[in-house]
Amino acid sequence: MKSEQLQTAFGDERLRACAEHALEKLAEPVRDFERIDRGNRKQTAIARFADRGPVVMQLCTEQAWLQSESTLLAQIQDRTTVPVPPVLDSGTHDGVAYMLTAYVPGADLHTQFTSLPAETQQAIVRSFGKYLAQLHDQFSFESYGTLVVTGETLAAQRPDWGTWLREYGRRAVGRLPPAFEPIRAECRELYTGPPTDAAPTARLYPWDFRPGNALIADDDVTAILDWEAPLAAPASMSVAKAEYLVADWYVTEPESLREAFRSGYESVRPYPSIPTTHRVAAIANTAVDSSGDVTNPGYPELGREEAVAFHRTALEAATES
Numbered sequence: 001m002k003s004e005q006l007q008t009a010f011g012d013e014r015l016r017a018c019a020e021h022a023l024e025k026l027a028e029p030v031r032d033f034e035r036i037d038r039g040n041r042k043q044t045a046i047a048r049f050a051d052r053g054p055v056v057m058q059l060c061t062e063q064a065w066l067q068s069e070s071t072l073l074a075q076i077q078d079r080t081t082v083p084v085p086p087v088l089d090s091g092t093h094d095g096v097a098y099m100l101t102a103y104v105p106g107a108d109l110h111t112q113f114t115s116l117p118a119e120t121q122q123a124i125v126r127s128f129g130k131y132l133a134q135l136h137d138q139f140s141f142e143s144y145g146t147l148v149v150t151g152e153t154l155a156a157q158r159p160d161w162g163t164w165l166r167e168y169g170r171r172a173v174g175r176l177p178p179a180f181e182p183i184r185a186e187c188r189e190l191y192t193g194p195p196t197d198a199a200p201t202a203r204l205y206p207w208d209f210r211p212g213n214a215l216i217a218d219d220d221v222t223a224i225l226d227w228e229a230p231l232a233a234p235a236s237m238s239v240a241k242a243e244y245l246v247a248d249w250y251v252t253e254p255e256s257l258r259e260a261f262r263s264g265y266e267s268v269r270p271y272p273s274i275p276t277t278h279r280v281a282a283i284a285n286t287a288v289d290s291s292g293d294v295t296n297p298g299y300p301e302l303g304r305e306e307a308v309a310f311h312r313t314a315l316e317a318a319t320e321s
Contacts, residue, residue, distance in 0.1 A: 009035035011046045012292060015059050018096035018286040021046060022057060025089055026100070041065060041228060041290065046103060054103035055088060061098055061230075063190050066090065066097035067149045069228045072204075073101070075154075076227070083223050106215025106224035109318035113211050113250050120219050121251075122260040124211075127221055128246045129264025131211060132238065137269050141232035147204075156232035161199035166191045168233075172284040175292065177310045183315045187284060190319075192276050197275055205233035206283070211244035236272040239265065241282035244314065249297045279318045287311035 010016045023030055032048040042060045049055070060066045069072035070090035076082050085101035092098070113121065146163075154201070156162040167192035176184045206227060213226040239288035265271050289295050296307045 006033060009033055010043060010059070013044060014061070014094055014096050017094040018059055018098050019045070019057060021093040022089065022098040022100055023181070026055065028052060029312040032036060043083065052272070056085065056101045056103050058099045058101075060098075062096070063092055063097040064148060065228045066099050067092075068147055068154060068230060069150075071149050071154055071229050072147070072230055075139075076135070078293040079138040080131070080136060082131040083221055084227070085223055086270055100169035104215055106217040106222040108212070109216045109221065110210075110299055112216055116219070118256070122256060123219070124135075124216070124221060125246050125257045126260040126264035128209070128211075129261040130267055131224070131264075132242050133265040133268035135206065136203040136235045136238070141202040141204075144202050144232050147230045147232055154230070156202060161198045162194050163253070165195050165277065165281075169281040172281045175288045176284055177294065177308075179294075180287075180312055183312055183319070186319055187280050187315060189233070190280055195277060197277075200234040200236070203233035203235040203238065205238040205241075207231055207238070207241065209238070209242050210249070212245075234278060236274045237278040237282050238280040239272055240274045241286055244283055246287055248314065250299060252257075276318060276321060279321070280315060283311065283314050283318055287315075 006016045006019055010019055026049075028049050028051065030047050031043055031050050033049075035043070035045045035064065038112045041062065042058045042065070044058050047057055054169075058066060067090070070087050073084050073087050076084050077086060085102075085104050088100040088102060090097070090099040109124070114123070116124070141154075141156050143156040143159045144161060145156045146166075147154040147156055170188065173184060173187045174193070176187075180182075207229070208226050209224070213224060214221050215223045215225070243258060243261060245253045247261050251257060262271050287295060292313070294304055295309050296302050296304070296305050301307075302310060
C-alpha cells in the first residue's frame, strides 16, 4: 500500500501506525485505501484488495469504545438475526484501538427512507422493532450505564437505579440549549426526586439505533452500523428512543410507522410501557448530538429552528402523557 494513501486518510501518526499494524495482520496487499466520514468519535476507512472483498477499518484513541463495540458485534451475530457487519479482527496498537469488519454493500437508509413506498417503510420499521426486541430478549444486565468489557463479556457498573436515572435524565435535559425553554426547566423537574417506578431489568440500550446507521439494498436492511458506547438501561427507554428515531423522524403522520414498529417488537416479546421520565430522557438525549449541536430530523434535513420546534413539540407531548 502506498504510504501517501495512509497519509491522506489519517493525518495522525499514531493512527497511521495502528492502521498499518491492522492491515499487516490480513497478510494481503492493499490495492486502494479510502477514508470515509462516519461519526464523531471514530475514524473509518475502506481497504480494498485484489483477491478478497473490501474491509472496513475503524480506529479510535478511546480504546474502550471500540473494544466494547467489537465484543458486542460478535455477540449480536451469535445470538440474534440482527444484521451487523462480521468482525474480522480487533485489538490495540500504541494506545489506539482498531476494528476490522467485512464490508457490507448497501445505500444509506437515511437518504433513501422518505422516497420509499409506504408499505416498504412499514416493513423496514417493523424489522427495526423486531431487531430491538431480539436485543432486549438476549441481553440483560445486573447494573445500568455504560457497558465495558469484563473478561469475555460486557457489564455495567451502576447498580443504583434511582441514582443512574436522575443523572442520565439531568445530563440529557441539561444539554438542551436555551431555545428549548420553558420545556427544558419543566423536564428538569422530572429528575429531582426518586423514581416512581421500581428498579427495572437492565437491557441492551443501543443508543444510536436508527435509519441513519443502517444500509439498505433491494428494500431490505443489509446492516445496522455504529454500536459504539452501548448502555444498559430499561427496555422502555431504548424503545422510546427507537420509536422517535425510526417512526417519528421522517414522516409527518407517524402512527402507521409506530404501529409497524410495535408489531415487529411484539413478534418477539411484549411491548413495554414507557414512563414519562424514560421517554423525556430518550428524546432529550436524541435532540442534541455528541458535539452539542441540535440534531436535524427528516430528509432533506430540517433547519435548526424547525429542528428545535420538532424536538420541543415531542418533549411537550411526552411531559403531558
